[in-house]
Amino acid sequence: MLHHDIVVVGAGLAGQRAALAAARAGHDVAVVSKLHPLRSHSGAAQGGINAAIGAEDSVDTHIFDTVKGSDYLGDQDAIEFFCQQAGPTVIEMEHFGTIFSRGDDGSLARRAFGGAGFPRTIYAADRTGLALLQGIFEHLSTETIRIYDEWFLLSIVVREGRVQGITAFDRKSGQIEGIVAKAVIVATGPAGRIYGRTTNAHSCTGDGIAAAYRAGANLKDMEFVQFHPTALLESSILITEGARGEGGIMKNALGERFMTRYAPHVLDLASRDVVSRAIVTEVKSGRGFPGGYVTLELMHLGKEKIESRLQEICDFSRAFAGVDPVTEPIPVFPAQHYMMGGIGTNMQGETNVPGLYAAGEAACVSIHGANRLGGNSLLETLVFGKQAGVAAAAYVSGAPESRLAPTDLERETGHFLALRARTEGESPRVLRTELQQTMDQSVGIYRDPDDLYRALRKVRELQERNRNVHVVDPATTYNLDLTDALEVGHLLDLAEVIVVGAIARTESRGAHTRVDFPARDDKNWMKHTIARWTSGGPELSYAPVAYTRWDPTERVY
Numbered sequence: 001m002l003h004h005d006i007v008v009v010g011a012g013l014a015g016q017r018a019a020l021a022a023a024r025a026g027h028d029v030a031v032v033s034k035l036h037p038l039r040s041h042s043g044a045a046q047g048g049i050n051a052a053i054g055a056e057d058s059v060d061t062h063i064f065d066t067v068k069g070s071d072y073l074g075d076q077d078a079i080e081f082f083c084q085q086a087g088p089t090v091i092e093m094e095h096f097g098t099i100f101s102r103g104d105d106g107s108l109a110r111r112a113f114g115g116a117g118f119p120r121t122i123y124a125a126d127r128t129g130l131a132l133l134q135g136i137f138e139h140l141s142t143e144t145i146r147i148y149d150e151w152f153l154l155s156i157v158v159r160e161g162r163v164q165g166i167t168a169f170d171r172k173s174g175q176i177e178g179i180v181a182k183a184v185i186v187a188t189g190p191a192g193r194i195y196g197r198t199t200n201a202h203s204c205t206g207d208g209i210a211a212a213y214r215a216g217a218n219l220k221d222m223e224f225v226q227f228h229p230t231a232l233l234e235s236s237i238l239i240t241e242g243a244r245g246e247g248g249i250m251k252n253a254l255g256e257r258f259m260t261r262y263a264p265h266v267l268d269l270a271s272r273d274v275v276s277r278a279i280v281t282e283v284k285s286g287r288g289f290p291g292g293y294v295t296l297e298l299m300h301l302g303k304e305k306i307e308s309r310l311q312e313i314c315d316f317s318r319a320f321a322g323v324d325p326v327t328e329p330i331p332v333f334p335a336q337h338y339m340m341g342g343i344g345t346n347m348q349g350e351t352n353v354p355g356l357y358a359a360g361e362a363a364c365v366s367i368h369g370a371n372r373l374g375g376n377s378l379l380e381t382l383v384f385g386k387q388a389g390v391a392a393a394a395y396v397s398g399a400p401e402s403r404l405a406p407t408d409l410e411r412e413t414g415h416f417l418a419l420r421a422r423t424e425g426e427s428p429r430v431l432r433t434e435l436q437q438t439m440d441q442s443v444g445i446y447r448d449p450d451d452l453y454r455a456l457r458k459v460r461e462l463q464e465r466n467r468n469v470h471v472v473d474p475a476t477t478y479n480l481d482l483t484d485a486l487e488v489g490h491l492l493d494l495a496e497v498i499v500v501g502a503i504a505r506t507e508s509r510g511a512h513t514r515v516d517f518p519a520r521d522d523k524n525w526m527k528h529t530i531a532r533w534t535s536g537g538p539e540l541s542y543a544p545v546a547y548t549r550w551d552p553t554e555r556v557y
């Protein structure tokens with residue numbers, strides 16, 4: 001059995017920032033990650049990170065844009081704190097060594113992003129996530145933090161009303177290990193692979209959210225799923241909002257700049273829920289290109305700007321869609337991109353389980369409410385990653401010793417042995433594909449109640465079939481077939497929470513659009529959905545939204 005004061009699960013930006021804060025408070029910190037830290041999905045972030053710096057912009061405008069973007073479901077106290085931390089956070093990252101792009105006068109370059117009243121997205125070309133990750137990883141390496149990479153979280157152990165540690169599977173040795181810890185910080189990132197059409201990496205399977213849910217943590221607002229308007233047609237690889245921020249425009253098959261119909265003031269730079277609905281409406285109304293898509297044009301920006309500011313998306317378009325953005329329009333359609341929901345936390349990253357913390361995309365504070373603004377998520381990982389690290393450090397100083405019982409490991413080992421002993425059964429890949437097709441078809445941008453109920457029946461059927469999941473590959477080390485089987489169970493659990501929450505919420509708000517309830521209903525639905533695990537499925541309850549200064553008004557862009 002291994003021992004640490006604090007275990008951070010996940011080594012993306014949120015996990016690394018949390019680990020750094022906890023270690024600098026003088027604690028023995030370990031990081032457990034199923035990937036090498038630099039391969040975390042944070043490294044795929046393209047467009048940038050928001051901060052109101054410079055004389056013309058203001059923190060108050062950033063706060064207002066975020067509140068409005070959230071369709072008034074974001075907690076305003078948390079949003080205020082978050083936006084106030086933005087400037088210092090970006091400057092700290094620069095001091096950590098992140099090389100941001102510069103304007104002609106040498107100051108930090110900023111680009112326009114959707115739903116923002118001012119161009120406040122700071123970037124490193126179109127590789128911002130990687131630049132941030134590299135900067136912070138160098139600093140992590142200067143601390144005595146133990147990193148267990150290629151270790152896969154299996155369970156969070158909660159006993160006597162508090163966290164005792166985790167169990168994990170070492171992919172390199174094939175062994176199941178226990179790590180005793182007083183506090184666990186979950187920073188396992190996105191769960192986008194619940195959908196087939198997603199910009200998220202294959203590793204984004206919501207493992208930590210599912211483990212926390214099973215351990216008794218409340219999940220918050222899971223029905224709010226963001227679809228990014230511009231993903232490459234077939235591969236769903238992201239074409240950053242930065243492309244529109246640099247001046248890119250979308251057109252339908254009639255050559256119309258269709259956003260004039262949906263967001264007459266800011267056009268292509270309306271918030272993501274608005275633009276994604278617009279694209280789907282255009283295609284459904286027969287104004288899309290054959291095969292169902294619209295185009296994003298960058299040609300007018302000129303070769304030099306496209307290739308310097310948007311180099312990565314040039315490479316992606318050429319390699320994966322066979323089009324050269326310098327001379328041709330890029331075919332795009334919305335794809336799942338971000339989960340507004342996650343493990344419910346307060347501003348300190350605390351969950352309802354003592355000793356359990358969460359940060360980053362796995363968490364829901366909530367600052368994004370019903371719709372996240374582009375550029376706010378990278379910022380969230382750093383601001384609330386640090387908060388969680390500081391809070392966990394303070395907690396472990398006064399917490400009693402933790403203990404893992406032999407039965408904690410035996411339970412996981414028994415489960416594994418049963419899985420490996422099975423000689424036939426369901427393929428994890430088939431289960432995952434059927435889930436993804438169901439979610440793509442029935443729990444997308446526009447949500448019809450019949451489709452939602454059909455999806456729920458299908459998810460429950462798949463959960464039943466998953467009890468008999470079969471791992472074909474007998475390998476004991478680096479067995480991806482085995483981790484696929486574990487991940488599909490997590491995807492199914494979270495899909496169930498999304499669908500149950502979406503059925504219950506009889507209104508349209510942010511990214512959740514019910515065709516039978518097309519209006520926002522502040523009287524009945526200005527509240528967070530809370531889901532708690534029970535053996536019979538998620539049990540829902542509701543929690544109030546925190547207000548400070550902004551009364552809900554109609555959202556127009």
Ligand SMILES: Cc1cc2nc3c(=O)[nH]c(=O)nc-3n(C[C@H](O)[C@H](O)[C@H](O)COP(=O)(O)OP(=O)(O)OC[C@H]3O[C@@H](n4cnc5c(N)ncnc54)[C@H](O)[C@@H]3O)c2cc1C
Pocket residue numbers: 009010011012013014015032033034035036037039040041042043044045046047048049050128129151152153154187188189190199200201203206207208238240337338359360361362374375376377378379381
């Ligand atoms: C293509 C793309 C582009 C984006 N661009 C932007 C952008 O420009 N601006 C912006 O603000 N946001 C952007 N986002 C969103 C933003 O990048 C993410 O929300 C954020 O980086 C998530 O960081 P994280 O630290 O929470 O998780 P991640 O970076 O995904 O890290 C998760 C970590 O958890 C570990 N992990 C997962 N499961 C397990 C397990 N079972 N056991 C052990 N470890 C586990 C992984 O190994 C990884 O280290 C983008 C997202 C995508 C997908």
